[in-house]
Amino acid sequence: MTTDWTNARLHIVTGKGGTGKTTVAAALAVALASNGRRVLLSEVEGRQGISQTFDVPPLGTEETRVARTAGGGEIVGLSVDAKAALMEYLQLFYKLGRAGKLLEKFGAIDFATTIAPGVRDVLLIGKIYEAGRRRKDGKHRGASPAAYDAIVLDAPPTGRIGRFLSVNSEVADLARVGPIHSQAGSITTMLESDGTVVHIVTLLEEMPVQETVEAVHDLREKGLHVGAIIVNMVRPPYLDDAALDQARAGRLHKPSISTQLSEAGVKVTPDLLDGLLDEAQNHALRVDLEREQLAILEETGLPIYQLPALPDGIDPGEVRELADALIEQGMVK
Amino acid sequence: MTAAAQPQPSGTRASQAAPRLDIDALIGDRAIGIIVCCGSGGVGKTTTAAALGLRAAEQGRRVVVLTIDPARRLAQSLGLTELDNTPRPVQGIDTSAGGSLDAMMLDMKRTFDEVVLAHAEPGKAQQILANPFYQAVSSSFAGTQEYMAMEKLGQLKQSADRWDLIIVDTPPSRSALDFLDAPNRLGSFLDGRFIRLLTAPAKASGRAGLKVFGIGIQMVSGVMTKILGGQMLHDVQTFVAALDTMFGGFRERADKTYRLLSEDETAFLVVASPERDALREASYFVDRLEADGMPLSGLVVNRIGRVVAPGLSPSRALAMAESLDDGTGPRSATNAAGVLRLHATLVRQAERQRELAERFSRGHPEIPVAYVPALSQDVHDLESLREVGDALAE
Ligand SMILES: Nc1ncnc2c1ncn2[C@@H]1O[C@H](COP(=O)(O)OP(=O)(O)OP(=O)(O)O)[C@@H](O)[C@H]1O
Ligand SMILES: Nc1ncnc2c1ncn2[C@@H]1O[C@H](COP(=O)(O)OP(=O)(O)O)[C@@H](O)[C@H]1O
Ligand SMILES: [Mg+2]
Ligand SMILES: [Mg+2]
Numbered sequence: 001m002t003t004d005w006t007n008a009r010l011h012i013v014t015g016k017g018g019t020g021k022t023t024v025a026a027a028l029a030v031a032l033a034s035n036g037r038r039v040l041l042s043e044v045e046g047r048q049g050i051s052q053t054f055d056v057p058p059l060g061t062e063e064t065r066v067a068r069t070a071g072g073g074e075i076v077g078l079s080v081d082a083k084a085a086l087m088e089y090l091q092l093f094y095k096l097g098r099a100g101k102l103l104e105k106f107g108a109i110d111f112a113t114t115i116a117p118g119v120r121d122v123l124l125i126g127k128i129y130e131a132g133r134r135r136k137d138g139k140h141r142g143a144s145p146a147a148y149d150a151i152v153l154d155a156p157p158t159g160r161i162g163r164f165l166s167v168n169s170e171v172a173d174l175a176r177v178g179p180i181h182s183q184a185g186s187i188t189t190m191l192e193s194d195g196t197v198v199h200i201v202t203l204l205e206e207m208p209v210q211e212t213v214e215a216v217h218d219l220r221e222k223g224l225h226v227g228a229i230i231v232n233m234v235r236p237p238y239l240d241d242a243a244l245d246q247a248r249a250g251r252l253h254k255p256s257i258s259t260q261l262s263e264a265g266v267k268v269t270p271d272l273l274d275g276l277l278d279e280a281q282n283h284a285l286r287v288d289l290e291r292e293q294l295a296i297l298e299e300t301g302l303p304i305y306q307l308p309a310l311p312d313g314i315d316p317g318e319v320r321e322l323a324d325a326l327i328e329q330g331m332v333k
Numbered sequence: 334m335t336a337a338a339q340p341q342p343s344g345t346r347a348s349q350a351a352p353r354l355d356i357d358a359l360i361g362d363r364a365i366g367i368i369v370c371c372g373s374g375g376v377g378k379t380t381t382a383a384a385l386g387l388r389a390a391e392q393g394r395r396v397v398v399l400t401i402d403p404a405r406r407l408a409q410s411l412g413l414t415e416l417d418n419t420p421r422p423v424q425g426i427d428t429s430a431g432g433s434l435d436a437m438m439l440d441m442k443r444t445f446d447e448v449v450l451a452h453a454e455p456g457k458a459q460q461i462l463a464n465p466f467y468q469a470v471s472s473s474f475a476g477t478q479e480y481m482a483m484e485k486l487g488q489l490k491q492s493a494d495r496w497d498l499i500i501v502d503t504p505p506s507r508s509a510l511d512f513l514d515a516p517n518r519l520g521s522f523l524d525g526r527f528i529r530l531l532t533a534p535a536k537a538s539g540r541a542g543l544k545v546f547g548i549g550i551q552m553v554s555g556v557m558t559k560i561l562g563g564q565m566l567h568d569v570q571t572f573v574a575a576l577d578t579m580f581g582g583f584r585e586r587a588d589k590t591y592r593l594l595s596e597d598e599t600a601f602l603v604v605a606s607p608e609r610d611a612l613r614e615a616s617y618f619v620d621r622l623e624a625d626g627m628p629l630s631g632l633v634v635n636r637i638g639r640v641v642a643p644g645l646s647p648s649r650a651l652a653m654a655e656s657l658d659d660g661t662g663p664r665s666a667t668n669a670a671g672v673l674r675l676h677a678t679l680v681r682q683a684e685r686q687r688e689l690a691e692r693f694s695r696g697h698p699e700i701p702v703a704y705v706p707a708l709s710q711d712v713h714d715l716e717s718l719r720e721v722g723d724a725l726a727e
Binding site for chain 1 (some may be wrong): 374375404405468505507556610621629640641642643644645651653656657662663665666667668669671672673674675676678679696710712713
């Protein structure tokens with residue numbers, strides 16, 4: 001197992017819904033773009049999470065710069081659209097003029113991009129694959145350097161990620177010949193290489209942690225490389241361990257706290273004192289629960305990075321703050 | 334900073350703004366036979382469904398709870414370890430009021446298989462089950478879970494003599510609306526023009542169907558064959574043709590279940606956490622229920638932060654923590670400062686949550702609301718489910 005992602009060019013970010021996939025993917029992209037690198041940040045669910053996070057106009061199907069970094073780097077955003085990807089693909093392989101329109105008219109494009117199982121996902125990853133192979137001169141081979149130094153994908157949630165990433169092999173089975181078949185094969189090779197890592201975002205709560213652990217097994221079984229676990233929205237405890245022990249047992253020393261409060265000028269009523277101790281006890285139990293969950297994550301043996309819960313939510317400035325935390329903790333060198 | 338914020342026990346202002354949801358009246362109402370718990374992912378739908386089921390059973394109703402994705406430990410304490418896709422009695426409940434509680438966890442693939450087996454002729458059924466497209470659709474098609482939840486609800490309803498109350502959890506989708514919309518998507522899959530087109534050659538009329546479309550179809554199917562490979566198209570065709578023979582009945586059933594949802598015996602509960610996104614989803618959902626004439630009983634705001642200590646404002650608490658924590662005082666000063674900072678955070682959070690809940694209620698003043706505090710532990714045994722039930726009914 002490696003904690004050195006210098007080989008990795010494609011970073012796939014997953015996690016249970018609402019844990020912060022989009023936010024973390026954005027922060028990771030910013031971190032990777034320091035030192036003047038050029039990073040593609042893409043999403044595949046058409047949710048406009050990237051443009052909202054960077055506070056820029058909604059992304060179309062074009063790759064558009066969404067931010068620059070101090071070191072001269074840039075983050076380019078892309079909202080991959082399956083329909084556009086299919087049209088581009090057909091154009092590339094078949095130079096379809098009229099037939100493209102006909103396919104559209106007969107609902108074949110809709111069928112392929114929304115309903116035919118798996119085809120949609122192949123198209124979405126196919127676009128990422130294309131961007132990954134692209135050179136600065138726009139060609140896909142030759143000596144020109146890569147168009148992007150790294151690609152970060154804000155991927156579907158843990159519940160769907162295994163299928164999303166293995167769909168290529170499934171489709172390769174369904175479509176046994178033809179260009180979809182052969183493209184699916186090369187995509188699978190890319191995904192299984194050590195140039196691709198999957199990071200999982202979680203909170204220190206039971207269900208996201210459970211899904212994380214399941215995803216780790218599932219992804220490893222599928223031959224994919226799991227990179228890091230990123231624990232998001234971490235809140236440090238308000239009391240030290242000794243005080244937490246006392247609080248949990250309901251034995252924080254009342255008289256001395258009461259004295260301290262009075263000295264600080266509070267009118268201490270029994271209700272207030274009991275209430276505060278009750279709150280502290282609850283807090284201690286929460287902290288226990290979180291530590292229990294952290295221990296479960298540690299059992300995976302994966303590197304774990306922690307991002308603080310920022311009190312005022314997320315705006316572009318906050319994303320940079322989270323990016324710095326990732327760099328500081330060594331996730332990005 | 335909101336220095337003007339007044340310290341108050343959590344929930345009081347919000348409960349004045351909105352009518353209180355009377356949970357015991359709801360589960361005590363024998364005319365109600367189905368309660369559906371909806372909401373966006375992770376807000377506590379499954380928890381609410383299980384807590385309601387337990388409470389209703391202990392008050393004398395014969396309840397079945399259909400859960401979709403319970404947290405593992407909750408599943409264990411409900412005895413959901415046998416994954417046989419049928420309800421099993423839950424152990425450890427108080428049956429003195431004459432009620433009972435069964436629970437099950439939905440297995441969507443299995444439910445789909447059962448439908449196929451029940452509707453297709455034996456030979457055909459096996460053909461469908463073995464088709465690669467069937468396998469993909471039944472285990473991954475967006476909306477299959479919602480569709481199968483409805484299917485299962487319909488089945489449970491048919492054995493209604495075993496239960497007098499069915500409580501339904503809904504799948505963990507991003508949007509609560511998916512539960513209502515997804516079943517249609519499967520329908521439009523089968524009604525889609527392209528599918529019709531693909532199946533046309535398989536129909537009895539032979540190639541006559543194709544003439545309607547002129548040469549376009551040949552070109553389209555030629556291109557599709559080139560791209561996807563002939564085998565894939567062939568598989569789609571046999572899959573669709575096979576399903577087609579049984580799907581009339583299938584869709585009819587789904588329609589029937591959907592209608593069931595708008596009948597008077599059904600009650601919807603919308604669950605939300607006191608966060609902006611979840612309440613916005615709840616708001617969309619409430620509007621949609623209204624537009625579709627579906628019976629909404631109320632909103633459950635789950636996991637409200639608890640503030641216990643009365644009469645100490647956050648700004649005051651923080652100022653004092655600051656003065657205590659200059660590093661020169663005794664340990665008890667550090668502890669007192671920590672307790673005060675914690676208190677300030679809790680009050681601020683409760684205020685923010687209350688404001689969000691109030692904003693919802695201002696937009697929907699007529700909708701009754703119940704508030705459930707965040708317990709300090711996850712909810713995964715009967716005891717904590719009872720605690721949630723008590724809070725719901727408070
Ligand atoms: N470290 C953090 N501190 C404070 N707020 C955060 C943090 N990380 C994420 N958030 C907030 O939490 C919410 C969910 O985050 P985000 O949209 O990134 O999650 P997601 O996993 O992409 O969600 P979805 O599953 O819906 O795509 C957002 O409102 C975001 O601003
Ligand atoms: N009031 C509550 N207090 C504490 N934990 C809760 C509460 N409600 C739900 N939880 C916890 O939150 C998690 C998600 O709840 P769940 O009911 O599974 O959500 P949903 O079904 O809406 O996805 C579970 O681990 C559950 O134990
Ligand atoms: Mg997102
Ligand atoms: Mg659930």
